[in-house]
Amino acid sequence: MLLHRARTHGALLTILLILCAWAWIPPVAHAQQLTLNDGHVDAFHVTVEGGELSLNLQEDVTGSHVQHAAEDVVLGVSDQAYTDATTQVPEIGAPTYFLPQTQQQGILWPGWDTQEVRNGGYSTVQLHFLSVSGPGSVYVFEQSGLGGTSAVTDDGELTLATGSVITQEMPAHRHANWAFSAPGTYRMQVQATADGAASNTATYTWVVGEGTVAEDADASAPDVTPAAPGAGPAGTTDETSDPVSGSTGSSSGTTRYAANAQSGAPATQSKECTKLIPRIKDDRQSPASWIDPASISFALTDAARTSLPQALGPIPAGDAYMIGATQVSGVPWLGVNTMHPSLLKHTTGDVTWEITGFDGPGSLYVFTQGSLGQVIGEEWFRGQGGVAEGTTVVKRNSHVHPNWVFSGPGTYHVQLTQSSQLSDGTPVSGTATLTFEVGTGAGDANDGHFDFGSEIAQGACGEVANPGGAGTRTVAAKSQGGKLPNTGSSVLTLPIAILGLGVLSLGAGLIFTARKARWI
Incomplete structure (x- = not known):
């Protein structure tokens, strides 16, 4: 009878400790959207991860080459971008919210980067716009030669619409002119392909004018201005934060x-x-x-x-x-x-x-x-x-x-x-x-x-x-898996520790009871 009671008490103690451990686990926090409305962004960043083609967003605003899932970022086009310069472009012929292909301080500078696909043996990359929606038209084009303009889409149109494709024939880092005809929220579903391989489908949200707040975005999400590396939210970074090598030669x-x-x-x-x-x-x-x-x-x-x-x-x-x-x-x-x-x-x-x-x-x-x-x-x-x-x-x-x-x-x-x-x-x-x-x-x-x-x-x-x-x-080298390395304790550290104590307590109780039973 004594042995039975001891075993029962030990089991109850272990169950109690496990319940306490789970009670310490905080709710999982959902990622807050980051709003970028100034600085350099590779909106369509195509890489090879684990042998698979991957599409995400890379920015140099919160740090150096910080990567995010496209869904975690809002691309803001502020009222400062509004101009009548696009009235000179025959295919547009009206004022727009305009992001030029040459960086301009105070507004977003979006482009795309496919340079890392060479690591997987790829070269030509196609960006497929599976859907483009919003309150107005979206235009993407380049200034070619000296003063001219040219389309970047495969169909030769300046308008970027559902079904548009941009082919990047060689690994490159590229910028173009972007123009939005009306304020509001625009969304694009994009997939990258290369030599028969296909990436994940990424959803991009652009908020144009009127304070650049997305219709369904978290209102508390912060706007971000350029900062030194490491000063922004968590992401992956390609470059070391402070290399202190010097130089020889002509410098x-x-x-x-x-x-x-x-x-x-x-x-x-x-x-x-x-x-x-x-x-x-x-x-x-x-x-x-x-x-x-x-x-x-x-x-x-x-x-x-x-x-x-x-x-x-x-x-x-x-x-x-x-x-x-x-x-x-x-x-x-x-x-x-x-x-x-x-x-x-x-x-x-x-x-x-x-x-x-x-x-x-x-x-x-x-x-x-x-x-x-x-x-x-x-x-x-x-x-x-x-x-x-x-x-x-x-x-x-x-x-x-x-x-x-x-x-x-x-x-x-x-x-x-x-x-x-x-x-x-x-x-x-x-x-x-x-x-x-x-x-x-x-x-x-x-x-x-x-x-x-x-x-x-x-x-x-x-x-x-x-x-x-x-x-x-x-x-x-890049961090693996698109996340920063875990160098400290996590939300599960304390529960796991308590669970371990419970298991040790159960084992000690059983050993003590068994010995006492032999004494009896």
């Missing part, structure tokens, strides 16, 4: 000397150098590499030849070579970038770019694409006869593709200096020379996507800044 930088941390120590031991190191982000492979500009030269072949309808700066109308604002197969697509994680972490404010040297057999003209109906937006740099001039400011956490125009064949060297200031107000700068082989048959980069940017390197003065040499990667 130079400004040195800062920190105060001596240890009293009596030699002053030379307390020096700390912080440098802005120019880098080229090479997207010809995934993940990308940030490499020394001296290790690469850009080859402009016949694919870059164009006929200018008008003079551009020092370059007369007629034959020329050009890297355009949109990607062209067989031409290296060179942009500028102020998005390196270390730059965002250790500096404040924008980055000033100045052309400080130029040589070549002809002339150079660098400018941003003009708005609809205009050829030139803003002049950046020009070079002619060994004389260089031009300065521009590139906004923090930005990615811009200007037009680079060369008047004729030959080897050109373009020296550019980037300047910013550290978080403590100390100025910092770095200089590098870009080499362009124009129509010469030389050069080692004749295709693909590149960005000229910079990183911040820290270390004791006199150390080799980049022990890995030119081309050292500063991009970490």
Whole structure:
């Protein structure tokens, strides 16, 4: 009888502990939608996950390359985007809420990115718009050449509608013009396909004008403005938050000397150098590499030849070579970038770019694409006869593709200096020379996507800044499964612990009862 009662009490105790454990489990929280209405977004981000094609959204607003399920994000198009510039486009002919293909501060800059599909052996990707709904029309198109427009859909229409398809023939990062004819909530169901493989179907919500609040979205969902990496909500990130490698070769930088941390120590031991190191982000492979500009030269072949309808700066109308604002197969697509994680972490404010040297057999003209109906937006740099001039400011956490125009064949060297200031107000700068082989048959980069940017390197003065040499990667592998790694306790930690104590208590009770029964 005593043995029976002991076993019964032990079982009841265990059941009670298990019930208490489950009582501690909080309700599962549903993901709150994130509203993005400013900054860089790859709305259609196509990757290969576990051998399967995957479609999600990637943004550089809350951090660097943060990924989300499309359903967890609201794409906001603010009233600031409203313009009558689209009345000049014959297929539109009316004012719209307009998001240009060149980044404009204060409004969203959406595009798409298929570069990572090469990891799965894919190349051509098609974006299928299974449904497009909303209170008005949606238009997607590019500015082609110098001042023209062209469709990006396979049917040649500027209107994006149910059944539209956009074919991205090569892995690329691409932006286009978006226009919405009326305010309200628009939804798109999109699926990506490549070589017979199909991705998940993702639903995108766009809220246009009128405060940019979705009809059925959580009203408490926050609008997000650009922040440094790690400052936003949880997501996956492709890049390390603070790589502190430096550079060797042609790059130079400004040195800062920190105060001596240890009293009596030699002053030379307390020096700390912080440098802005120019880098080229090479997207010809995934993940990308940030490499020394001296290790690469850009080859402009016949694919870059164009006929200018008008003079551009020092370059007369007629034959020329050009890297355009949109990607062209067989031409290296060179942009500028102020998005390196270390730059965002250790500096404040924008980055000033100045052309400080130029040589070549002809002339150079660098400018941003003009708005609809205009050829030139803003002049950046020009070079002619060994004389260089031009300065521009590139906004923090930005990615811009200007037009680079060369008047004729030959080897050109373009020296550019980037300047910013550290978080403590100390100025910092770095200089590098870009080499362009124009129509010469030389050069080692004749295709693909590149960005000229910079990183911040820290270390004791006199150390080799980049022990890995030119081309050292500063991009970490992606987290698995689209989530941040779990490095702490979860909501189940306490219940599991209590359950474990219950099991131990039951075992101890049974052992004690069995021994006592033998004593009896």
